[in-house]
Amino acid sequence: MSAPNPTQRTGRLSTLAAAFVIARRDFVAILWSRSFIFFLLGPLFPLIVGGLAGGVGSEIRHSAERPQLGMVLAGDDIDALLTAQKALAPHLDSLPELVVVRRLKPGESADPAAALHDTGTNGGNLAAILSGSAAHPVLTGPKGRIIDWQGSVSILSARATGHGPDAFPQVALAPTATSTADQATGRLVTAQGAQTLLFLLIMLLAGMVLSNLVEEKGNKIIEVLAAAIPMDAVFLGKLFAMLAVSLVGISVWAATIGGVHLIGGGQTLQSLPTPAVGWPLFVALGIVYFSMGYLLLGSVFLTVGSMASTVREVQTLSMPVTMMQLLVFFFATYAMAHQGTPTEYAAIAFPFSSPFTMLARAAIHGEIWPHLAALGWQVLCVAVFVRGGAHIFRRRVMQSGPQGARGQKRRLWSILRGRQAG
Amino acid sequence: MARNDSRDWAIEAQGLVKRFDGVTAVDGVDLRVPQGAIYGILGPNGAGKTTTLRMLLGIIDPDAGMRRVLGSERPHDMAHAIGYLPEERGLYPSMKAFEAIGFLGALRGLPQAEGRRRGRILMEKHGLGHLADRQIRQMSKGQAQQVQLLGTLVHAPQLVVFDEPFSGLDAINQGRLETMIRELAAGGTTVIFSTHVIAHAERMCDEVAIIAGGRVPFAGPVDVARDRIAPQVRLETARVEGAWRAAIPAEARCDLRSDGGAFWYFSLPDSGIEPLLRALIEGEAGILSLSIERGGLHDAFVAIAGEAVAQAMNTTQPEDAQ
Numbered sequence: 148m149s150a151p152n153p154t155q156r157t158g159r160l161s162t163l164a165a166a167f168v169i170a171r172r173d174f175v176a177i178l179w180s181r182s183f184i185f186f187l188l189g190p191l192f193p194l195i196v197g198g199l200a201g202g203v204g205s206e207i208r209h210s211a212e213r214p215q216l217g218m219v220l221a222g223d224d225i226d227a228l229l230t231a232q233k234a235l236a237p238h239l240d241s242l243p244e245l246v247v248v249r250r251l252k253p254g255e256s257a258d259p260a261a262a263l264h265d266t267g268t269n270g271g272n273l274a275a276i277l278s279g280s281a282a283h284p285v286l287t288g289p290k291g292r293i294i295d296w297q298g299s300v301s302i303l304s305a306r307a308t309g310h311g312p313d314a315f316p317q318v319a320l321a322p323t324a325t326s327t328a329d330q331a332t333g334r335l336v337t338a339q340g341a342q343t344l345l346f347l348l349i350m351l352l353a354g355m356v357l358s359n360l361v362e363e364k365g366n367k368i369i370e371v372l373a374a375a376i377p378m379d380a381v382f383l384g385k386l387f388a389m390l391a392v393s394l395v396g397i398s399v400w401a402a403t404i405g406g407v408h409l410i411g412g413g414q415t416l417q418s419l420p421t422p423a424v425g426w427p428l429f430v431a432l433g434i435v436y437f438s439m440g441y442l443l444l445g446s447v448f449l450t451v452g453s454m455a456s457t458v459r460e461v462q463t464l465s466m467p468v469t470m471m472q473l474l475v476f477f478f479a480t481y482a483m484a485h486q487g488t489p490t491e492y493a494a495i496a497f498p499f500s501s502p503f504t505m506l507a508r509a510a511i512h513g514e515i516w517p518h519l520a521a522l523g524w525q526v527l528c529v530a531v532f533v534r535g536g537a538h539i540f541r542r543r544v545m546q547s548g549p550q551g552a553r554g555q556k557r558r559l560w561s562i563l564r565g566r567q568a569g
Numbered sequence: 570m571a572r573n574d575s576r577d578w579a580i581e582a583q584g585l586v587k588r589f590d591g592v593t594a595v596d597g598v599d600l601r602v603p604q605g606a607i608y609g610i611l612g613p614n615g616a617g618k619t620t621t622l623r624m625l626l627g628i629i630d631p632d633a634g635m636r637r638v639l640g641s642e643r644p645h646d647m648a649h650a651i652g653y654l655p656e657e658r659g660l661y662p663s664m665k666a667f668e669a670i671g672f673l674g675a676l677r678g679l680p681q682a683e684g685r686r687r688g689r690i691l692m693e694k695h696g697l698g699h700l701a702d703r704q705i706r707q708m709s710k711g712q713a714q715q716v717q718l719l720g721t722l723v724h725a726p727q728l729v730v731f732d733e734p735f736s737g738l739d740a741i742n743q744g745r746l747e748t749m750i751r752e753l754a755a756g757g758t759t760v761i762f763s764t765h766v767i768a769h770a771e772r773m774c775d776e777v778a779i780i781a782g783g784r785v786p787f788a789g790p791v792d793v794a795r796d797r798i799a800p801q802v803r804l805e806t807a808r809v810e811g812a813w814r815a816a817i818p819a820e821a822r823c824d825l826r827s828d829g830g831a832f833w834y835f836s837l838p839d840s841g842i843e844p845l846l847r848a849l850i851e852g853e854a855g856i857l858s859l860s861i862e863r864g865g866l867h868d869a870f871v872a873i874a875g876e877a878v879a880q881a882m883n884t885t886q887p888e889d890a891q
Contacts, residue, residue, distance in 0.1 A: 159649050160678045168675045176663060367659025371717075373628045374653040375676035377645050545629050 162383070165376035169384025170391065173359075177392050186392075190351075190400055214274030216296060217248035219257045224281040224307070225250055231306035238315045242299050248276065259287035281307040333420025338483055338510035341422075341433060342503050346476040349440045352393040354468060356445040357452035358461045359385050364453075364544075373545055378537035386445050386533070390438055397437075422510035432509045432518060439525040440502035444472065446529060447499075450536030453544060479503030486511060495521060498528040578637070579604045579728050579759035580625055585634035587620050594620045596783035597634070602761055602776070604727075607754045609770035610763040611870065612780035618763040619656060621780065622732050626653055639728055649678035652726035656733040656763075658717050662706035666692060666716045669705055673720030684723055691719045711742065718746075722753075729753060731762035735769055747773055771866040781874040791866060798864040798872045799836035802845075805857040806831055813852025816845050830857065837861060 160168070177183055218225050225247055232245050248262050259276035275288025275296060284304045286293040305311040363369040363381075372381050422429040448468060455461045482494030482504050494504040495517075505521045580602040587595040595617040602608045610618050624631045627644030639647040660669045667688040674684025692701045697715060705713050714737065721729065731750075735743050750760050750773060764770055770777050771791065778788040787794055804817075807830045821835030838845060842861060849856055864872075 158678050159646055160676075165676070168672075168681075171681075172661070172672060176661065180663070362661075363659075366662060367655070367657040368661060369659075370623075370628065370655040370657065371653065371659065371673065372676065374623075374626045374651075374655070375648050375673075541629055545623065 160376060160380075162377055162380045165380035166384035166387065168376070169372070169381055170388040173385055173388030174391050177388070178395070183392075187396060187399055194404075214243070214292070215246045215272050216243040216300070217246050217262060217273040217276045219249045219259050219262050219276055219278045220251060220280065221253070222250040227281050227307035228277075228303055231303050231311065235302065235306055235311070239299070239302065242303065243274075243296050245277075245303075246273070248273070259285070263287060330420070334423060334511050335483075337420045337422050337429075338507035339480070341429070341510055342476075342479060342483060342507045345433065345437055345440060345503055345506055346472070346479075348393075348397060348437060349444060350469065350472050350476075352389075352396070353441050353444045353448060353472075354465060355393075356386065356389050356448045357455075357464060357468065358458060359389060359449055360453040360540075361455065361458055361461060364456060370545070373541070378541050379534055382446065382449055382533045382537045382540070385449060386442055389445060390441050393441060394434075394438075423513040424509045424515070428515075429509055433506060435522065436502035436506045439522065439529065440499075442529045443498050443502070443525060443532065444475075446532035446536055450532075450539055453536070453540045475499045476503065479507065483507040483511075496524075498525060498532075501525055501528075577604060578602060579606075579639060580761070581635075581637040582621075582625060583635045585621065585624055585631045585636060587617075587624060587629065587631055594783055595624065595631075598778075598780070598783070598785050600625075600778055600785065600788055602759060604759050605754060605757050606759060606775040607750060607773050608759070608761045609774035609777040610761065610780055611765070611767060611770045611777050612763075612874070613765050616765075616780045617783040618765075618780055619732055620783075622730055622761075622763060626651065626730060647728075648676075649724065650727040652677070652721040652724070652729040654718060654721045654729075654731045654734060656736065658714050658737075660705045660713060660717055660720075662704065664705055665702050666697070666705065666708070667701040669716055670720040670723050673717070674723040677724040677726070679724040687723050688719065691723060692716075695719065710737070711739070714738070715742075718749075726758065728759045728761070731760070733764060734762050735764065735766060743769075767867045767870055777866070779870060779873050787869075787873045794866060794869040794873065795864050797869050799839075800861045800863050801868075802833070802835050802837050803858075803860045803862065804833040804835075804849075805859070806833065806849075807855025807857055808853075811852050811854060813849050813854040816848030816852070830855070 218228065220228070229245060232242055236242055249257055251257060257278070259278040263273055263276045274292045275286055277284055277286060277300060279285035281304050284300050286296060286300060302311060360369065363372065369381075424432065451464060451468070452461055455464060478497070479494050479500040480503075482488075482491040482500065485491055486508075491504060491508075494500045495508075501521055502525065505518060509518065578601050580600060582598060582600040585595055585598040585600075586593070598617070598621055600621075610621065612618050620629070623629045625636055625638060625644065627638075627648075636642065636644065638644045639650055641647045644651070661672070664672065667685050670688030670691065671679075671681050671685035674687065675681045679687075689698070689701050692698050695715065697712070697719075700708060700712060700716075705716065708716070718734075734746055734750075738746060747769075750762070753760050762769075774791055776788070776790050777794060778785050779794070787797065809823075809825065809829065809831045817833055818835045818838060821833050824832040824834075826832065846859075
């Protein structure tokens with residue numbers, strides 16, 4: 148062998164340039180791997196299952212949610228009530244559907260409670276029984292149901308006995324976009340929905356970072372990386388690579404879901420409750436807060452995962468990590484319900500819940516400057532966490548010889564127990 | 570350690586200390602590696618060689634002490650001028666060979682395209698051209714090692730650090746590596762390698778640092794290390810007794826011969842060879858043969874680091890010298 152003949156000397160890489168080298172390698176390696184296809188298809192499985200379950204549920208609801216009012220009345224009364232229902236139905240949506248259970252002959256009587264529980268009478272879809280007479284109707288059934296139908300049956304009886312209104316003036320409608328109450332409620336719904344979506348995406352995607360350094364440790368390349376560039380750059384590069392992969396995934400999923408939704412004639416964003424900062428800025432903030440949440444949680448996961456030496460250890464760590472994410476989410480949700488209180492400010496200040504809380508805030512409040520301040524704070528926290536993680540990794544993992552390997556498991560447990568080894 | 574102009578030294582280290590979990594792995598190491606030299610760090614497993622190299626390269630920080638690599642106290646600032654082949658070799662298995670070389674170059678600041686171009690050229694030059702488009706996972710361990718070695722050099726570093734480079738190589742590839750190290754040094758590149766095989770260090774190094782128990786009892790030219798021990802005298806005499814015996818050190822080893830003569834083995838006295846010769850001749854010792862041999866690096870190592878450390882190295886030597 149002989150030494151290469153240099154034609155170009157190299158220059159020092161900045162931390163960001165070094166991070167880019169790592170990010171580019173990881174990004175390309177993941178995107179070109181076969182498993183990335185499964186990554187993209189992954190969310191389709193729950194969607195398909197959810198869709199099927201929803202379809203079946205909807206079918207069940209469709210049949211179950213059309214309760215009927217059975218009539219056990221004299222034949223004349225039944226005919227009069229059916230005529231009244233036919234006349235009133237176009238004007239009153241709340242009228243129950245009437246079905247004939249039994250036409251009573253003159254002098255005949257029947258037990259309405261027994262008729263109600265006779266499932267063979269009408270497929271078991273009877274919610275109550277109307278008995279007595281058109282002039283003196285009696286409702287038999289569960290309390291809530293008969294109270295609901297009391298007014299409607301009264302109107303039907305009035306019409307059936309000739310006491311109801313004959314003319315129905317046309318009421319003109321003057322719709323407004325929303326009322327103050329609707330707007331507040333709608334924004335809260337948007338905030339909650341956005342927060343939940345943000346949580347789901349980060350929970351699904353940030354966990355991948357846990358195992359991100361296992362490959363480098365397993366194939367021993369970590370020492371080559373650590374000798375060539377600062378460990379901060381390795382951490383940063385890996386985080387940004389996984390973030391980029393996640394954003395690619397989200398873009399594909401969003402485009403697919405959006406496309407299917409539009410083709411199916413679904414609602415557009417304009418038809419949903421508009422967030423306080425407006426949809427374009429809200430979507431932009433959503434992407435930025437997703438990125439910040441991903442980087443914040445990811446930097447911690449990367450550090451914890453880097454202490455693990457095997458995939459099995461990473462899997463063991465997944466459960467407490469998921470629980471931690473849930474706690475953060477609950478905290479942010481609780482803070483959203485307590486706008487303007489110290490709880491909300493604490494959730495904004497606490498780095499891990501800050502992106503969730505601020506996205507909810509963007510839906511409810513229109514000011515922009517708090518977002519700039521929060522993003523500055525979150526960027527600072529990412530920098531501190533990445534640097535801290537890299538420092539811990541160098542101090543605790545990059546040791547040589549059997550002592551280093553033996554000490555590694557002890558150090559992982561020390562970290563989990565919250566104390567320093569040795 | 571007095572500090573000269575930093576341009577004369579590829580590496581200067583003073584009082585490096587590193588502790589892991591309360592155990593002192595490196596305990597006050599001083600080193601000065603001249604630019605353009607082949608420098609060996611010699612010691613048994615667990616002596617602190619790898620930890621010292623890792624501190625010099627900035628992989629870990631020392632708990633105490635100073636390091637200056639190519640004039641900078643922050644080794645990563647000079648990473649673009651350094652090549653490093655760790656003891657535990659590793660590449661991304663899914664990468665093709667030329668991509669792996671390009672990636673290693675990119676880590677050192679070489680544009681990726683240029684690194685890949687050089688990677689193909691280097692592989693062709695070293696008879697590995699047919700493997701350039703093969704994934705690392707499809708290669709033998711030896712082939713992957715050679716790819717990593719080329720990746721270590723692709724950015725034309727001024728300083729190359731090898732940690733146990735001969736470990737795991739067959740005799741032919743050990744020879745090739747020795748040739749390459751000499752060529753690098755001839756081109757002005759400083760080469761440092763750690764080894765626990767004394768023969769490699771003795772054959773190749775201009776200077777060595779002997780490290781044992783985290784300390785460096787000797788650092789300097791190989792000749793100076795050898796001079797630490799007195800030349801060994803082997804004397805064959807026709808007689809065993811006589812006045813001349815006073816000239817022979819009391820601790821000399823004596824092997825009696827059946828014909829009444831004897832072999833004597835002892836270190837040359839500080840007074841030199843002439844008084845000894847005079848006493849033997851005048852005392853009529855009947856000199857049959859006399860030789861004076863300069864000690865080897867192994868003898869120097871034993872004298873400097875101790876018999877126990879030398880034995881520890883000898884026990885690991887055959888496995889790695891294969």
